[in-house]
Amino acid sequence: MSKAKSQEICFDPELVKRYDGRGPRYTSYPTALQFEDAFTAADYRRIAEASNDSDRPLSLYVHIPFCKTLCYYCACNKIVTRNAERVQKYMRHLGQEIDMQSALFDRNRKIEQLHFGGGTPTYLNETELRALMAHLRTAFNFDESDAREFSIEVDPRTVNTQMMGVLAELGFNRLSLGIQDFDENVQRAVNRVQSADDVDGLVWDARDNRFKSISFDLIYGLPHQSVATFDKTLDIALEMRPDRLAIYNYAHLPARFKGQRMINDADIPDPQTKLEILHHTIDKLANSEYVYIGMDHFALPGDDLVKAQENGTLQRNFQGYSTHGGCDLIGLGVSAIGSIGNAFMQNTPSTIEYETLLHEGNLPIKRGLEVDDDDLLRADVIKQLMCYDRLNFATFNANNGIEFRDYFDDELARLEPLAEDGLIALDENAITITPKGRLLLRSIAMIFDRHLSRAENDGRFSKAI
Numbered sequence: 027m028s029k030a031k032s033q034e035i036c037f038d039p040e041l042v043k044r045y046d047g048r049g050p051r052y053t054s055y056p057t058a059l060q061f062e063d064a065f066t067a068a069d070y071r072r073i074a075e076a077s078n079d080s081d082r083p084l085s086l087y088v089h090i091p092f093c094k095t096l097c098y099y100c101a102c103n104k105i106v107t108r109n110a111e112r113v114q115k116y117m118r119h120l121g122q123e124i125d126m127q128s129a130l131f132d133r134n135r136k137i138e139q140l141h142f143g144g145g146t147p148t149y150l151n152e153t154e155l156r157a158l159m160a161h162l163r164t165a166f167n168f169d170e171s172d173a174r175e176f177s178i179e180v181d182p183r184t185v186n187t188q189m190m191g192v193l194a195e196l197g198f199n200r201l202s203l204g205i206q207d208f209d210e211n212v213q214r215a216v217n218r219v220q221s222a223d224d225v226d227g228l229v230w231d232a233r234d235n236r237f238k239s240i241s242f243d244l245i246y247g248l249p250h251q252s253v254a255t256f257d258k259t260l261d262i263a264l265e266m267r268p269d270r271l272a273i274y275n276y277a278h279l280p281a282r283f284k285g286q287r288m289i290n291d292a293d294i295p296d297p298q299t300k301l302e303i304l305h306h307t308i309d310k311l312a313n314s315e316y317v318y319i320g321m322d323h324f325a326l327p328g329d330d331l332v333k334a335q336e337n338g339t340l341q342r343n344f345q346g347y348s349t350h351g352g353c354d355l356i357g358l359g360v361s362a363i364g365s366i367g368n369a370f371m372q373n374t375p376s377t378i379e380y381e382t383l384l385h386e387g388n389l390p391i392k393r394g395l396e397v398d399d400d401d402l403l404r405a406d407v408i409k410q411l412m413c414y415d416r417l418n419f420a421t422f423n424a425n426n427g428i429e430f431r432d433y434f435d436d437e438l439a440r441l442e443p444l445a446e447d448g449l450i451a452l453d454e455n456a457i458t459i460t461p462k463g464r465l466l467l468r469s470i471a472m473i474f475d476r477h478l479s480r481a482e483n484d485g486r487f488s489k490a491i
Protein backbone atom coordinates (compact mmCIF):
# COMPACT_ATOMS: atom_id res chain seq x y z
CA MET A 27 0.00 0.00 0.00
CA SER A 28 1.41 3.39 -1.00
CA LYS A 29 0.43 6.42 0.97
CA ALA A 30 0.84 9.99 -0.20
CA LYS A 31 0.09 12.95 2.06
CA SER A 32 -3.67 12.86 1.82
CA GLN A 33 -4.20 10.05 -0.62
CA GLU A 34 -3.69 6.37 -0.99
CA ILE A 35 -3.07 4.16 -3.97
CA CYS A 36 -3.29 0.43 -3.60
CA PHE A 37 -1.54 -1.54 -6.31
CA ASP A 38 -3.38 -4.82 -6.82
CA PRO A 39 -1.64 -6.70 -9.67
CA GLU A 40 -4.57 -9.08 -10.22
CA LEU A 41 -7.05 -6.24 -10.61
CA VAL A 42 -4.69 -4.28 -12.80
CA LYS A 43 -4.31 -7.28 -15.11
CA ARG A 44 -8.06 -7.96 -15.16
CA TYR A 45 -9.02 -4.37 -16.01
CA ASP A 46 -6.07 -3.71 -18.29
CA GLY A 47 -8.19 -3.19 -21.39
CA ARG A 48 -7.67 -0.43 -23.88
CA GLY A 49 -9.51 2.78 -23.20
CA PRO A 50 -9.64 6.52 -23.83
CA ARG A 51 -7.68 8.89 -21.63
CA TYR A 52 -10.76 11.17 -21.46
CA THR A 53 -8.93 14.42 -22.07
CA SER A 54 -12.35 15.25 -23.46
CA TYR A 55 -15.76 13.64 -23.41
CA PRO A 56 -16.90 12.73 -25.99
CA THR A 57 -13.43 11.79 -27.18
CA ALA A 58 -11.94 13.02 -30.45
CA LEU A 59 -13.03 9.76 -32.11
CA GLN A 60 -16.59 11.08 -32.05
CA PHE A 61 -15.78 14.29 -33.92
CA GLU A 62 -17.67 14.46 -37.21
CA ASP A 63 -16.57 15.62 -40.66
CA ALA A 64 -19.98 17.31 -41.04
CA PHE A 65 -18.78 20.00 -38.61
CA THR A 66 -17.46 22.83 -40.80
CA ALA A 67 -15.58 26.10 -40.56
CA ALA A 68 -18.97 27.87 -40.81
CA ASP A 69 -20.11 26.01 -37.67
CA TYR A 70 -16.93 27.09 -35.97
CA ARG A 71 -17.44 30.75 -36.84
CA ARG A 72 -21.00 30.67 -35.52
CA ILE A 73 -19.93 29.02 -32.25
CA ALA A 74 -16.88 31.26 -31.78
CA GLU A 75 -18.90 34.44 -32.34
CA ALA A 76 -21.69 33.29 -30.00
CA SER A 77 -19.10 32.55 -27.31
CA ASN A 78 -18.39 36.29 -27.07
CA ASP A 79 -21.68 36.64 -25.19
CA SER A 80 -20.02 34.80 -22.33
CA ASP A 81 -17.36 36.21 -20.02
CA ARG A 82 -15.19 33.13 -20.38
CA PRO A 83 -11.48 33.87 -20.74
CA LEU A 84 -9.45 32.22 -23.48
CA SER A 85 -6.81 29.54 -23.69
CA LEU A 86 -4.56 29.00 -26.72
CA TYR A 87 -2.97 25.78 -27.88
CA VAL A 88 -0.30 26.24 -30.56
CA HIS A 89 0.98 23.17 -32.41
CA ILE A 90 4.53 23.18 -33.77
CA PRO A 91 4.83 19.85 -35.57
CA PHE A 92 8.55 19.77 -36.36
CA CYS A 93 11.27 17.58 -34.86
CA LYS A 94 14.93 17.29 -35.85
CA THR A 95 15.18 13.55 -35.25
CA LEU A 96 12.72 10.73 -34.74
CA CYS A 97 12.24 9.18 -31.31
CA TYR A 98 11.28 5.62 -32.18
CA TYR A 99 8.53 5.30 -29.56
CA CYS A 100 6.72 8.45 -30.77
CA ALA A 101 3.01 8.39 -31.60
CA CYS A 102 2.60 12.18 -32.02
CA ASN A 103 1.59 14.10 -35.11
CA LYS A 104 5.04 15.39 -36.12
CA ILE A 105 7.24 16.10 -39.13
CA VAL A 106 10.88 15.09 -38.87
CA THR A 107 12.82 17.56 -41.00
CA ARG A 108 15.75 19.92 -41.09
CA ASN A 109 14.34 21.85 -44.03
CA ALA A 110 14.15 25.49 -42.91
CA GLU A 111 11.98 26.51 -45.87
CA ARG A 112 9.37 23.95 -44.92
CA VAL A 113 9.25 25.35 -41.40
CA GLN A 114 9.01 28.94 -42.64
CA LYS A 115 6.14 28.04 -44.94
CA TYR A 116 4.24 26.48 -42.04
CA MET A 117 4.93 29.48 -39.82
CA ARG A 118 3.55 31.85 -42.47
CA HIS A 119 0.32 29.86 -42.60
CA LEU A 120 0.16 29.63 -38.82
CA GLY A 121 0.41 33.43 -38.74
CA GLN A 122 -2.49 33.64 -41.17
CA GLU A 123 -4.57 31.33 -38.99
CA ILE A 124 -3.77 33.41 -35.90
CA ASP A 125 -5.15 36.50 -37.65
CA MET A 126 -8.30 34.73 -38.84
CA GLN A 127 -8.96 33.22 -35.44
CA SER A 128 -8.31 36.38 -33.43
CA ALA A 129 -10.82 38.27 -35.58
CA LEU A 130 -13.55 35.95 -34.25
CA PHE A 131 -13.05 36.71 -30.55
CA ASP A 132 -13.73 39.90 -28.62
CA ARG A 133 -10.58 41.72 -27.65
CA ASN A 134 -11.66 41.99 -24.01
CA ARG A 135 -11.39 38.21 -23.58
CA LYS A 136 -8.02 37.61 -22.03
CA ILE A 137 -5.65 34.78 -22.82
CA GLU A 138 -5.18 33.26 -19.37
CA GLN A 139 -3.62 30.06 -20.55
CA LEU A 140 -1.23 29.27 -23.39
CA HIS A 141 0.36 25.97 -24.32
CA PHE A 142 2.94 25.30 -27.04
CA GLY A 143 2.98 21.61 -27.96
CA GLY A 144 4.25 19.45 -30.74
CA GLY A 145 6.30 17.98 -32.28
CA THR A 146 8.94 20.14 -30.70
CA PRO A 147 8.04 23.79 -30.05
CA THR A 148 11.69 24.46 -29.17
CA TYR A 149 12.58 23.33 -32.70
CA LEU A 150 11.96 27.01 -33.47
CA ASN A 151 14.97 29.26 -33.04
CA GLU A 152 14.99 32.40 -30.94
CA THR A 153 14.02 34.67 -33.84
CA GLU A 154 11.10 32.44 -34.84
CA LEU A 155 9.84 32.10 -31.27
CA ARG A 156 10.07 35.84 -30.66
CA ALA A 157 8.19 36.56 -33.89
CA LEU A 158 5.47 34.02 -33.06
CA MET A 159 4.93 35.33 -29.54
CA ALA A 160 4.92 38.94 -30.76
CA HIS A 161 2.30 38.01 -33.36
CA LEU A 162 0.13 36.24 -30.77
CA ARG A 163 0.39 39.20 -28.38
CA THR A 164 -0.70 41.60 -31.10
CA ALA A 165 -3.57 39.38 -32.21
CA PHE A 166 -4.90 38.51 -28.75
CA ASN A 167 -5.18 40.18 -25.36
CA PHE A 168 -2.66 38.36 -23.15
CA ASP A 169 -3.03 38.19 -19.39
CA GLU A 170 0.43 39.29 -18.26
CA SER A 171 -0.29 38.82 -14.54
CA ASP A 172 1.21 36.13 -12.34
CA ALA A 173 -2.04 34.20 -12.60
CA ARG A 174 -1.34 33.36 -16.24
CA GLU A 175 -0.37 29.82 -17.11
CA PHE A 176 1.90 29.85 -20.16
CA SER A 177 3.58 26.53 -20.76
CA ILE A 178 5.84 25.04 -23.38
CA GLU A 179 6.98 21.50 -24.11
CA VAL A 180 10.77 21.50 -24.14
CA ASP A 181 13.04 18.94 -25.74
CA PRO A 182 16.15 19.32 -23.54
CA ARG A 183 18.38 18.65 -26.56
CA THR A 184 17.22 21.86 -28.23
CA VAL A 185 17.50 24.40 -25.39
CA ASN A 186 20.46 25.99 -23.63
CA THR A 187 20.89 28.50 -20.80
CA GLN A 188 20.44 31.48 -23.08
CA MET A 189 17.26 30.01 -24.65
CA MET A 190 15.78 29.33 -21.22
CA GLY A 191 16.15 33.05 -20.49
CA VAL A 192 14.42 33.86 -23.78
CA LEU A 193 11.47 31.58 -22.95
CA ALA A 194 11.05 33.34 -19.60
CA GLU A 195 11.32 36.75 -21.24
CA LEU A 196 8.60 35.75 -23.72
CA GLY A 197 6.26 35.10 -20.80
CA PHE A 198 6.39 31.32 -20.39
CA ASN A 199 6.20 30.36 -16.74
CA ARG A 200 5.81 26.56 -16.96
CA LEU A 201 7.93 23.96 -18.62
CA SER A 202 7.35 20.39 -19.53
CA LEU A 203 10.64 18.58 -20.18
CA GLY A 204 10.56 15.40 -22.27
CA ILE A 205 12.91 13.09 -20.37
CA GLN A 206 11.47 9.56 -20.93
CA ASP A 207 14.47 7.77 -19.35
CA PHE A 208 17.98 8.68 -18.18
CA ASP A 209 19.46 5.24 -18.93
CA GLU A 210 21.84 5.47 -21.89
CA ASN A 211 21.06 2.00 -23.12
CA VAL A 212 17.34 2.82 -23.23
CA GLN A 213 18.04 6.21 -24.79
CA ARG A 214 20.07 4.65 -27.60
CA ALA A 215 17.36 2.05 -28.28
CA VAL A 216 14.74 4.80 -28.78
CA ASN A 217 17.08 7.23 -30.59
CA ARG A 218 16.83 9.96 -27.99
CA VAL A 219 20.15 10.49 -26.25
CA GLN A 220 20.39 13.33 -23.74
CA SER A 221 22.53 13.55 -20.63
CA ALA A 222 21.21 13.92 -17.11
CA ASP A 223 23.78 16.68 -16.54
CA ASP A 224 22.29 18.73 -19.38
CA VAL A 225 18.77 18.28 -17.99
CA ASP A 226 19.99 19.21 -14.51
CA GLY A 227 21.56 22.37 -15.94
CA LEU A 228 18.27 23.32 -17.61
CA VAL A 229 16.34 22.77 -14.39
CA TRP A 230 18.71 25.16 -12.61
CA ASP A 231 18.34 27.64 -15.48
CA ALA A 232 14.55 27.39 -15.28
CA ARG A 233 14.62 28.03 -11.53
CA ASP A 234 17.01 30.97 -12.02
CA ASN A 235 14.45 32.36 -14.47
CA ARG A 236 11.65 31.87 -11.94
CA PHE A 237 9.60 29.33 -13.85
CA LYS A 238 6.72 28.46 -11.55
CA SER A 239 6.43 24.82 -12.42
CA ILE A 240 8.74 22.28 -14.04
CA SER A 241 7.27 19.02 -15.21
CA PHE A 242 9.11 15.86 -16.33
CA ASP A 243 7.63 13.32 -18.72
CA LEU A 244 8.89 9.77 -18.21
CA ILE A 245 7.87 6.61 -20.07
CA TYR A 246 7.89 3.06 -18.76
CA GLY A 247 7.76 0.00 -20.99
CA LEU A 248 10.62 1.18 -23.25
CA PRO A 249 13.24 -1.29 -24.54
CA HIS A 250 15.85 -2.54 -22.03
CA GLN A 251 14.02 -1.09 -19.03
CA SER A 252 13.85 -3.08 -15.80
CA VAL A 253 12.82 -2.17 -12.28
CA ALA A 254 16.50 -1.58 -11.46
CA THR A 255 17.21 0.68 -14.45
CA PHE A 256 14.00 2.68 -13.99
CA ASP A 257 14.75 3.03 -10.30
CA LYS A 258 17.99 4.80 -11.22
CA THR A 259 16.11 7.07 -13.62
CA LEU A 260 13.68 7.94 -10.84
CA ASP A 261 16.57 8.63 -8.44
CA ILE A 262 18.09 11.07 -10.91
CA ALA A 263 14.73 12.71 -11.62
CA LEU A 264 13.82 13.03 -7.93
CA GLU A 265 17.20 14.57 -7.20
CA MET A 266 16.13 17.43 -9.52
CA ARG A 267 12.77 17.66 -7.72
CA PRO A 268 10.42 18.56 -10.60
CA ASP A 269 7.10 20.06 -9.46
CA ARG A 270 5.19 17.58 -11.59
CA LEU A 271 5.87 14.15 -13.03
CA ALA A 272 3.90 12.44 -15.76
CA ILE A 273 4.69 8.73 -16.08
CA TYR A 274 3.30 7.29 -19.28
CA ASN A 275 2.94 3.73 -20.40
CA TYR A 276 4.61 2.99 -23.74
CA ALA A 277 2.08 1.46 -26.12
CA HIS A 278 3.96 -0.58 -28.73
CA LEU A 279 1.82 -0.41 -31.88
CA PRO A 280 4.29 -0.81 -34.76
CA ALA A 281 1.51 -1.60 -37.22
CA ARG A 282 0.17 1.96 -36.67
CA PHE A 283 3.34 3.92 -35.97
CA LYS A 284 6.11 3.26 -38.47
CA GLY A 285 8.89 4.62 -36.25
CA GLN A 286 8.11 1.99 -33.62
CA ARG A 287 9.24 -0.70 -36.08
CA MET A 288 12.78 0.46 -35.29
CA ILE A 289 12.30 -0.96 -31.80
CA ASN A 290 13.20 -4.60 -31.37
CA ASP A 291 10.16 -6.39 -29.89
CA ALA A 292 12.42 -8.69 -27.87
CA ASP A 293 13.94 -5.69 -26.04
CA ILE A 294 10.58 -4.53 -24.67
CA PRO A 295 9.96 -5.50 -21.03
CA ASP A 296 7.30 -8.19 -20.62
CA PRO A 297 3.91 -7.24 -19.10
CA GLN A 298 4.91 -8.53 -15.66
CA THR A 299 8.06 -6.40 -15.63
CA LYS A 300 6.05 -3.38 -16.75
CA LEU A 301 3.65 -3.89 -13.88
CA GLU A 302 6.55 -4.17 -11.45
CA ILE A 303 8.09 -0.97 -12.80
CA LEU A 304 4.78 0.81 -12.38
CA HIS A 305 4.27 -0.55 -8.87
CA HIS A 306 7.78 0.46 -7.85
CA THR A 307 7.34 3.91 -9.39
CA ILE A 308 4.13 4.58 -7.50
CA ASP A 309 5.65 3.51 -4.19
CA LYS A 310 8.76 5.53 -4.77
CA LEU A 311 6.92 8.72 -5.70
CA ALA A 312 4.51 8.41 -2.81
CA ASN A 313 7.46 7.95 -0.46
CA SER A 314 9.03 11.06 -1.96
CA GLU A 315 5.95 13.13 -1.04
CA TYR A 316 4.49 13.33 -4.53
CA VAL A 317 0.71 13.45 -4.62
CA TYR A 318 -1.04 11.22 -7.15
CA ILE A 319 -3.35 13.53 -9.10
CA GLY A 320 -4.72 10.73 -11.27
CA MET A 321 -4.10 9.18 -14.72
CA ASP A 322 -0.26 9.09 -14.76
CA HIS A 323 0.18 12.49 -13.08
CA PHE A 324 1.98 13.28 -9.84
CA ALA A 325 2.77 16.65 -8.26
CA LEU A 326 4.46 18.09 -5.20
CA PRO A 327 2.05 19.19 -2.45
CA GLY A 328 2.44 22.94 -3.10
CA ASP A 329 1.83 22.66 -6.83
CA ASP A 330 -1.21 24.35 -8.40
CA LEU A 331 -2.58 20.99 -9.58
CA VAL A 332 -2.71 19.74 -6.00
CA LYS A 333 -4.30 22.99 -4.83
CA ALA A 334 -6.86 22.79 -7.65
CA GLN A 335 -7.71 19.22 -6.67
CA GLU A 336 -8.18 20.36 -3.07
CA ASN A 337 -10.29 23.42 -3.87
CA GLY A 338 -12.44 21.83 -6.59
CA THR A 339 -11.12 23.68 -9.66
CA LEU A 340 -9.21 20.82 -11.27
CA GLN A 341 -10.18 19.99 -14.87
CA ARG A 342 -9.09 17.71 -17.63
CA ASN A 343 -8.22 19.07 -21.05
CA PHE A 344 -6.23 17.98 -24.07
CA GLN A 345 -2.94 18.43 -22.21
CA GLY A 346 -4.07 16.25 -19.28
CA TYR A 347 -4.96 17.88 -15.96
CA SER A 348 -5.38 21.63 -15.85
CA THR A 349 -6.23 24.44 -13.48
CA HIS A 350 -7.92 26.76 -15.98
CA GLY A 351 -11.03 24.82 -16.89
CA GLY A 352 -13.32 27.80 -17.38
CA CYS A 353 -11.61 28.96 -20.57
CA ASP A 354 -12.66 28.55 -24.17
CA LEU A 355 -9.76 26.82 -25.92
CA ILE A 356 -8.61 27.93 -29.37
CA GLY A 357 -6.49 25.37 -31.22
CA LEU A 358 -3.93 26.81 -33.62
CA GLY A 359 -1.82 24.82 -36.06
CA VAL A 360 -2.07 21.52 -37.83
CA SER A 361 -4.17 18.89 -35.95
CA ALA A 362 -4.83 21.32 -33.05
CA ILE A 363 -8.02 20.72 -31.06
CA GLY A 364 -10.20 23.52 -29.70
CA SER A 365 -13.10 23.56 -27.30
CA ILE A 366 -15.52 26.51 -27.40
CA GLY A 367 -18.71 26.53 -25.35
CA ASN A 368 -20.28 23.12 -25.79
CA ALA A 369 -18.41 22.20 -28.95
CA PHE A 370 -15.12 20.62 -29.90
CA MET A 371 -13.28 21.16 -33.15
CA GLN A 372 -10.07 19.98 -34.74
CA ASN A 373 -7.86 21.34 -37.51
CA THR A 374 -6.84 19.03 -40.32
CA PRO A 375 -3.93 16.73 -39.40
CA SER A 376 -2.46 17.10 -42.90
CA THR A 377 0.07 19.91 -43.25
CA ILE A 378 -0.57 20.10 -46.99
CA GLU A 379 -4.31 20.49 -46.47
CA TYR A 380 -3.74 22.92 -43.59
CA GLU A 381 -1.65 25.21 -45.78
CA THR A 382 -3.93 24.86 -48.80
CA LEU A 383 -7.06 25.78 -46.84
CA LEU A 384 -5.41 28.84 -45.34
CA HIS A 385 -3.93 29.82 -48.69
CA GLU A 386 -7.50 29.82 -50.07
CA GLY A 387 -8.67 31.99 -47.17
CA ASN A 388 -10.43 29.25 -45.20
CA LEU A 389 -10.08 28.21 -41.59
CA PRO A 390 -8.44 24.75 -41.52
CA ILE A 391 -11.20 23.12 -39.43
CA LYS A 392 -11.57 19.47 -40.41
CA ARG A 393 -14.12 18.10 -37.98
CA GLY A 394 -15.82 18.71 -34.69
CA LEU A 395 -18.82 18.06 -32.54
CA GLU A 396 -21.57 20.03 -30.84
CA VAL A 397 -22.31 18.06 -27.72
CA ASP A 398 -25.83 17.39 -26.50
CA ASP A 399 -27.25 17.53 -22.98
CA ASP A 400 -26.59 13.85 -22.39
CA ASP A 401 -22.92 14.29 -23.36
CA LEU A 402 -22.64 17.22 -20.96
CA LEU A 403 -23.97 15.15 -18.08
CA ARG A 404 -21.62 12.29 -18.85
CA ALA A 405 -18.68 14.67 -19.25
CA ASP A 406 -19.43 16.01 -15.76
CA VAL A 407 -19.58 12.47 -14.32
CA ILE A 408 -16.25 11.55 -15.92
CA LYS A 409 -14.65 14.79 -14.71
CA GLN A 410 -15.78 14.18 -11.12
CA LEU A 411 -14.40 10.66 -11.17
CA MET A 412 -11.10 11.47 -12.88
CA CYS A 413 -10.35 14.70 -11.01
CA TYR A 414 -11.84 14.09 -7.57
CA ASP A 415 -12.29 10.31 -7.19
CA ARG A 416 -15.83 10.89 -6.00
CA LEU A 417 -19.25 11.77 -7.29
CA ASN A 418 -21.81 12.90 -4.76
CA PHE A 419 -25.33 12.27 -6.09
CA ALA A 420 -27.01 15.17 -4.25
CA THR A 421 -24.45 17.71 -5.47
CA PHE A 422 -24.61 16.33 -9.00
CA ASN A 423 -28.42 16.48 -8.97
CA ALA A 424 -28.40 20.05 -7.71
CA ASN A 425 -25.88 21.14 -10.35
CA ASN A 426 -27.50 19.35 -13.27
CA GLY A 427 -31.20 19.22 -12.46
CA ILE A 428 -31.54 15.46 -12.80
CA GLU A 429 -31.93 12.48 -10.50
CA PHE A 430 -28.61 10.69 -10.93
CA ARG A 431 -29.76 7.32 -9.67
CA ASP A 432 -32.66 7.24 -12.16
CA TYR A 433 -30.81 8.71 -15.13
CA PHE A 434 -27.82 6.42 -14.76
CA ASP A 435 -29.56 3.32 -13.38
CA ASP A 436 -28.08 1.13 -16.11
CA GLU A 437 -24.56 2.44 -15.44
CA LEU A 438 -25.00 1.99 -11.69
CA ALA A 439 -25.88 -1.66 -12.31
CA ARG A 440 -22.79 -2.05 -14.48
CA LEU A 441 -20.68 -0.53 -11.72
CA GLU A 442 -21.66 -3.23 -9.26
CA PRO A 443 -19.02 -5.78 -10.36
CA LEU A 444 -16.41 -3.03 -10.02
CA ALA A 445 -17.68 -2.38 -6.51
CA GLU A 446 -17.46 -6.11 -5.74
CA ASP A 447 -13.87 -6.06 -6.99
CA GLY A 448 -13.12 -3.16 -4.65
CA LEU A 449 -12.41 -0.47 -7.29
CA ILE A 450 -15.20 1.74 -6.02
CA ALA A 451 -17.45 2.11 -3.00
CA LEU A 452 -21.07 2.50 -4.01
CA ASP A 453 -23.78 3.62 -1.60
CA GLU A 454 -26.95 5.70 -1.74
CA ASN A 455 -24.99 8.95 -1.49
CA ALA A 456 -21.99 8.64 -3.77
CA ILE A 457 -19.59 6.76 -5.99
CA THR A 458 -16.19 6.85 -4.33
CA ILE A 459 -13.08 5.52 -6.01
CA THR A 460 -11.07 3.39 -3.60
CA PRO A 461 -7.27 3.24 -3.31
CA LYS A 462 -7.44 0.09 -5.50
CA GLY A 463 -9.46 1.90 -8.17
CA ARG A 464 -7.30 5.00 -8.41
CA LEU A 465 -4.97 3.38 -10.95
CA LEU A 466 -7.92 2.22 -13.02
CA LEU A 467 -9.77 5.50 -13.39
CA ARG A 468 -10.41 5.16 -17.08
CA SER A 469 -11.86 1.66 -16.71
CA ILE A 470 -14.38 3.17 -14.28
CA ALA A 471 -15.06 6.21 -16.46
CA MET A 472 -15.65 3.98 -19.49
CA ILE A 473 -18.88 2.72 -17.87
CA PHE A 474 -20.36 6.19 -18.50
CA ASP A 475 -19.14 6.50 -22.10
CA ARG A 476 -22.16 5.92 -24.31
CA HIS A 477 -20.09 6.20 -27.50
CA LEU A 478 -17.66 3.46 -26.69
CA SER A 479 -17.97 0.32 -28.73
CA ARG A 480 -15.70 -2.67 -28.62
CA ALA A 481 -14.85 -2.38 -32.31
CA GLU A 482 -13.66 1.20 -31.91
CA ASN A 483 -11.95 0.30 -28.72
CA ASP A 484 -9.88 -2.39 -30.30
CA GLY A 485 -6.41 -1.02 -30.86
CA ARG A 486 -7.32 2.66 -31.10
CA PHE A 487 -6.62 3.51 -27.49
CA SER A 488 -3.61 2.78 -25.36
CA LYS A 489 -3.94 0.35 -22.48
CA ALA A 490 -5.28 1.61 -19.17
CA ILE A 491 -1.99 0.69 -17.49
Ligand code: SF4
Binds near residue numbers: 096100144204
Ligand atom coordinates in the same frame (compact mmCIF):
# COMPACT_ATOMS: atom_id res chain seq x y z
S1 SF4 B 1 8.79 12.27 -28.98
FE1 SF4 B 1 8.68 14.47 -29.28
S2 SF4 B 1 10.72 15.01 -30.07
FE2 SF4 B 1 10.53 12.80 -30.31
S3 SF4 B 1 9.75 12.52 -32.40
FE3 SF4 B 1 7.97 12.57 -31.04
S4 SF4 B 1 7.29 14.69 -31.02
FE4 SF4 B 1 9.38 14.64 -31.84
